[in-house]
Amino acid sequence: METLLKSNPLEKLxxxxxxxxxxxVVETLIAEGVDLMFGYPGGAIMPVYDALYDYQSEINHVLxxxxxxxxxxxxxxxxxxxxxxxxxxxxxxxATNLITGIADAQIDxxxxxxxxxxxxxALLGTDAFQETDVVGISMPVTKWNFQVTKAAEIxxxxxxxxxxxxSGRPGPVLIDITKDAQFETFEFHYKPFKSMRSYVPIYKxxxxxxxxxxxxxxxxxxxxxxxxxxxxxxxxxxxFKTFIEKAGLPSAWTILxxxxxxxxxxxxxxxxxxxxxxxxxxxTNECDLLIAIGMRFDDRVTGNLDLYAKQAQVIHIExxxxxxxxxxxxxxxxxxxxxxxxxELLLRVEKRNHQDWLKEFRxxxxxxxxxxxxxxxxxxxETLTMAEVIHxxxxxxxxxxxxxxxVGQHQMIACRYSKFSESRSNITSGGLGTMGFCLPAALGxxxxxxxxxxxxxxxxxxFQMTIQELGTIFQxxxxxxxxxxxxxxxxxxxxWQELFFDKRYASTQLVxxxxxxxxxxxxxxxxxxxxxxxxxxxxxxxxxxxxxYLLEVMVGKENNVFPMIPTxxxxxxxxxx
Amino acid sequence: xxxxxxxxxxxxxEDRVGLLNRVTIIFTRRKINIDSITAxxxxxxxxxxxxxxxxxxxxxxxxxxxxxxxxxxxxKAFFHEDQEIIHQEIGLYKLPTQSLFLGGKAxxxxxxxxxxxxxxxxxxxxxxxxxxxxxxxxxxxALSPYGIxxxxxxxxxxxxKPMKTLAKYLEELEKExxxx
Numbered sequence: 241m242e243t244l245l246k247s248n249p250l251e252k253l254x255x256x257x258x259x260x261x262x263x264x265v266v267e268t269l270i271a272e273g274v275d276l277m278f279g280y281p282g283g284a285i286m287p288v289y290d291a292l293y294d295y296q297s298e299i300n301h302v303l304x305x306x307x308x309x310x311x312x313x314x315x316x317x318x319x320x321x322x323x324x325x326x327x328x329x330x331x332x333x334x335a336t337n338l339i340t341g342i343a344d345a346q347i348d349x350x351x352x353x354x355x356x357x358x359x360x361x362a363l364l365g366t367d368a369f370q371e372t373d374v375v376g377i378s379m380p381v382t383k384w385n386f387q388v389t390k391a392a393e394i395x396x397x398x399x400x401x402x403x404x405x406x407s408g409r410p411g412p413v414l415i416d417i418t419k420d421a422q423f424e425t426f427e428f429h430y431k432p433f434k435s436m437r438s439y440v441p442i443y444k445x446x447x448x449x450x451x452x453x454x455x456x457x458x459x460x461x462x463x464x465x466x467x468x469x470x471x472x473x474x475x476x477x478x479x480f481k482t483f484i485e486k487a488g489l490p491s492a493w494t495i496l497x498x499x500x501x502x503x504x505x506x507x508x509x510x511x512x513x514x515x516x517x518x519x520x521x522x523x524t525n526e527c528d529l530l531i532a533i534g535m536r537f538d539d540r541v542t543g544n545l546d547l548y549a550k551q552a553q554v555i556h557i558e559x560x561x562x563x564x565x566x567x568x569x570x571x572x573x574x575x576x577x578x579x580x581x582x583x584e585l586l587l588r589v590e591k592r593n594h595q596d597w598l599k600e601f602r603x604x605x606x607x608x609x610x611x612x613x614x615x616x617x618x619x620x621x622e623t624l625t626m627a628e629v630i631h632x633x634x635x636x637x638x639x640x641x642x643x644x645x646x647v648g649q650h651q652m653i654a655c656r657y658s659k660f661s662e663s664r665s666n667i668t669s670g671g672l673g674t675m676g677f678c679l680p681a682a683l684g685x686x687x688x689x690x691x692x693x694x695x696x697x698x699x700x701x702x703f704q705m706t707i708q709e710l711g712t713i714f715q716x717x718x719x720x721x722x723x724x725x726x727x728x729x730x731x732x733x734x735x736w737q738e739l740f741f742d743k744r745y746a747s748t749q750l751v752x753x754x755x756x757x758x759x760x761x762x763x764x765x766x767x768x769x770x771x772x773x774x775x776x777x778x779x780x781x782x783x784x785x786x787x788x789y790l791l792e793v794m795v796g797k798e799n800n801v802f803p804m805i806p807t808x809x810x811x812x813x814x815x816x817x
Numbered sequence: 818x819x820x821x822x823x824x825x826x827x828x829x830x831e832d833r834v835g836l837l838n839r840v841t842i843i844f845t846r847r848k849i850n851i852d853s854i855t856a857x858x859x860x861x862x863x864x865x866x867x868x869x870x871x872x873x874x875x876x877x878x879x880x881x882x883x884x885x886x887x888x889x890x891x892x893k894a895f896f897h898e899d900q901e902i903i904h905q906e907i908g909l910y911k912l913p914t915q916s917l918f919l920g921g922k923a924x925x926x927x928x929x930x931x932x933x934x935x936x937x938x939x940x941x942x943x944x945x946x947x948x949x950x951x952x953x954x955x956x957x958x959a960l961s962p963y964g965i966x967x968x969x970x971x972x973x974x975x976x977x978k979p980m981k982t983l984a985k986y987l988e989e990l991e992k993e994x995x996x997x
Contacts, residue, residue, distance in 0.1 A: 384890075440990065440994055444992075
């Protein structure tokens with residue numbers, strides 16, 4: 241039998257303490273400031289779990305019901321707090337179950353450190369039990385990864401993992417540790433990781449470029465800011481707001497930039513992209529200057545690139561050099577951290593007030609309110625719309641809640657209509673579009689921000705992809721409000737089938753279980769709402785309830801999300817119906 | 818669509834297990850075929866260099882090079898067109914030794930092509946030709962009638978014409994990092 245030599249009781253380590261690799265993992269995590277992690281045990285990671293047993297007062301390890309739940313929870317935690325999310329899994333299937341979340345974190349620039357157990361180093365490459373080449377598998381979707389085969393490598397590898405995950409453009413990092421390295425003892429010595437010559441997290445500011453950008457902004461007649469998560473990741477929210485206010489710049493957001501600027505700000509002109517608002521999409525192709533800040537011109541934002549903002553000059557403020565010119569040609573590229581760049585730009589832009597130009601946005605917005613939004617909020621149909629549920633939540637939460645959404649129609653509705661007054665309040669899977677993200681991410685967000693209301697808005701399809709995490713929510717006693725927008729369809733795919741595949745509803749109809757009975761099984765208070773007059777009370781009861789609550793709302797089965805930019809069309813070809 | 822050309826990408830890296838895989842994945846993602854790839858040491862201890870040759874548009878090569886350079890542990894990545902580099906490949910040819918004697922012109926061909934004979938055994942002879950792919954191919958075609966038993970060509974290696982040294986780039990990188 242393999243057993244760990246426990247140092248008994250735990251003494252504070254000094255510079256020459258001899259410890260096992262497993263204990264070194266835990267000690268290094270604590271030194272990196274970790275007090276919460278998510279994971280699932282198994283053979284190859286057991287020594288680390290054994291070590292964690294002695295550190296329960298220092299690290300709260302949350303046992304999820306699936307490794308995918310663990311990593312999405314770590315993502316939710318990271319997005320809500322700005323800290324590095326940490327998760328732990330065993331080798332083989334444990335490690336491969338993390339991959340979807342790692343890919344999600346990579347494309348959405350979320351700082352995550354994954355630690356996986358691996359078979360003993362002598363067995364590597366032999367198809368040992370639960371062996372998988374997770375370093376190879378995760379390579380395309382990690383910012384960095386590393387396999388540890390000697391205990392002495394552990395402190396440096398983990399310190400380096402944290403440094404890489406959180407610096408520059410954040411991302412996921414994976415450290416794979418063979419079981420023998422976890423057992424091996426060595427003289428523990430931890431040192432924070434400071435820098436490496438092959439990695440430049442943030443490039444030196446080029447003040448000439450900032451001058452050029454400022455000149456363009458000062459002479460623009462119809463400038464438009466498009467901002468993304470870079471504003472949040474660099475904690476630039478305050479200077480961003482001061483900057484746009486001084487230069488009088490209408491500002492539109494990507495769904496990952498959402499909540500960086502409060503919803504009711506007079507310069508907030510709404511959501512970009514496929515299901516975004518009418519005005520910013522339309523006017524992207526009329527502005528004379530496009531100022532992109534911490535965003536990467538995703539295809540869902542740009543529509544047809546050949547028809548995207550061709551009339552405008554483009555300033556791209558970006559931390560990652562490989563993003564510059566990747567999708568949209570840039571006139572002035574400002575490489576750097578958004579906060580630093582905006583501080584410098586703020587000093588150089590002149591006070592402006594583009595009232596007439598802003599009025600253009602408001603005029604088109606009015607058109608969208610009349611043709612789309614009013615019908616969504618105050619429908620004449622008997623069935624409920626997703627938007628009136630979000631509208632109902634807004635009225636009670638007053639923009640203070642963290643809204644976590646899954647993927648699909650309800651996600652677009654949640655992003656379009658949720659109101660926010662604080663940053664880091666919209667958590668959703670943007671780039672990867674991972675169904676099943678929401679429920680575990682909401683748990684992670686709540687554990688990271690226990691004093692904030694966390695509302696998980698999920699479709700009936702995505703809910704069933706990680707429904708098992710209700711068990712984790714129950715076990716942790718976390719207070720999460722779960723809103724299921726149930727249309728008994730995979731709604732977004734059905735919408736596309738209706739519009740582009742001649743209503744051939746191939747495999748999109750769901751025969752669902754009784755979610756009320758499921759909630760009961762997990763001892764969750766719940767309610768099902770089928771009519772409009774129950775809605776306001778239902779939302780109120782949910783928000784007033786002390787503890788988790790599942791509110792299932794039956795919504796129109798074949799409702800569509802509009803406006804919409806059809807695939808291959810220009811942003812300005814956005815359709816209101 | 819821009820015109821496809823031969824580009825040589827030079828990647829300078831730390832000496833790390835798996836890094837070559839991380840770099841080649843960037844080509845795989847975009848379904849770019851790598852014509853040739855070599856990995857070797859460089860003039861600086863601990864710094865490795867990969868020489869990767871592809872046929873692609875300049876625009877795409879530029880984006881791919883930026884994505885390579887973004888990888889942690891990649892120090893620098895450059896791309897060059899043929900006129901900006903001196904590049905060479907080695908071709909090795911195995912021929913039946915008797916074909917050199919049986920009245921043919923094999924030996925003459927070897928001399929004309931400035932190739933050299935590396936080894937003569939009783940049953941086979943190995944010829945080496947260093948040059949551009951067109952030159953090693955020309956020799957292949959010329960020797961074909963004599964029955965080539967085996968042929969192999971190395972990946973391209975290249976030295977760039979610009980005079981800025983790797984040491985200078987590393988110095989600049991370290992300055993960037995100090996600022997963080």
